[in-house]
Amino acid sequence: MTPLTLANTPLMVDIVRTRQAYAHMRVAGQMRCDCAYCRNFFGQLPELLPSPILNFFAQAEIDVQMPSEVYELQKLEYGRNLYGGEYYFFGSANWIDINSLEAAYGMHISLHPPSPITPDAFRSHGAVCLEFQLPVPWVLAHSV
Numbered sequence: 001m002t003p004l005t006l007a008n009t010p011l012m013v014d015i016v017r018t019r020q021a022y023a024h025m026r027v028a029g030q031m032r033c034d035c036a037y038c039r040n041f042f043g044q045l046p047e048l049l050p051s052p053i054l055n056f057f058a059q060a061e062i063d064v065q066m067p068s069e070v071y072e073l074q075k076l077e078y079g080r081n082l083y084g085g086e087y088y089f090f091g092s093a094n095w096i097d098i099n100s101l102e103a104a105y106g107m108h109i110s111l112h113p114p115s116p117i118t119p120d121a122f123r124s125h126g127a128v129c130l131e132f133q134l135p136v137p138w139v140l141a142h143s144v
Contacts, residue, residue, distance in 0.1 A: 001013065001014055001091060001092070002014075002015050002059075002060075004056060004059050004060055005056075006052065006053075006056040006098060006109070007052050007056075007098050007109070009093075009096070009098050011091055011093045012091045012092045012093070013059075013060045013089055013090070013091035014089075014090040014091050014126060015059075015060060015061050017090035017126065018060055018061050018062060018088075018089045018090045018091070019061040021088070021090065021119075021121035021122055022061065022062070022063040022066060022121070024121045025063075025066055025119055026063070026066070033070075036140055036142070037070075037071070037072040037081070037083075038070055039140060040081075040138060040140050041070050041083055041085075041136060042065070042070075043139060043140070044136065044137070044139060045064055045065060046065075048134070048136060049064065049107075049134075050105040052105075053107070053109075053132075057087070060091075062087055062088075062089050062130075066087075067085045067086060067087050068085075068086045068087065068088055068117060068118060068119045068122070069085050069086045069117050070083060070084075070085040071083065071084050071085060073133065076135055079137060079138050080135045080136060080137050080138065081135070081136055081138060082133060082134070082135055082136075083133070083134050083135075083136045084131070084132065084133045084134075085131070085132055086115060086117065086118075086129050086130065086131050087129075087130045087132070088114070088118065088119065088122040088127055088128065088129055088130065089127075089128055089130065090122070090126045090127055090128070091126065091128055092126070092128070093111045093128050094111070095110075095111055095112045095113065096110065096111055097109070097110045098110065098111070105134075106134065106135050107132060107133070107134045108132065108133040108134075109130060109131070109132050110130075110131045111128055111129065111130055111131075112128075112129050112131065113127075113128075113129065114128075114129050115129055115131075
């Protein structure tokens with residue numbers, strides 16, 4: 001286990017297992033939805049995510065292009081939508097909300113046990129769900 005920090009929150013990450021799980025997901029051909037909401041989200045990655053998240057993902061070897069789930073929660077003002085989703089890693093963490101990113105980036109993060117939509121590659125002991133909510137600009141030519 002490797003000690004890492006996400007927004008001043010100490011975490012222990014099993015980088016080898018995390019890397020192997022994402023490699024398995026790539027080989028297995030993890031499906032990606034092609035709806036307008038998902039195209040809007042994925043079309044803006046990785047720049048969409050705040051630098052503290054991208055740095056943590058790089059250190060933990062979480063594939064930023066492979067969230068287990070992405071969904072639109074509601075339309076916001078000024079051409080933005082509130083999105084939610086989940087990424088996974090192996091390690092250990094307290095089940096907490098990480099609020100320090102909210103004021104600076106408008107992104108809410110919580111760490112909790114795996115959800116019912118956990119990818120098969122993370123359906124074993126030690127998986128941690130990193131759930132997020134993030135305002136995302138709408139950049140596609142048409143709106144839904």
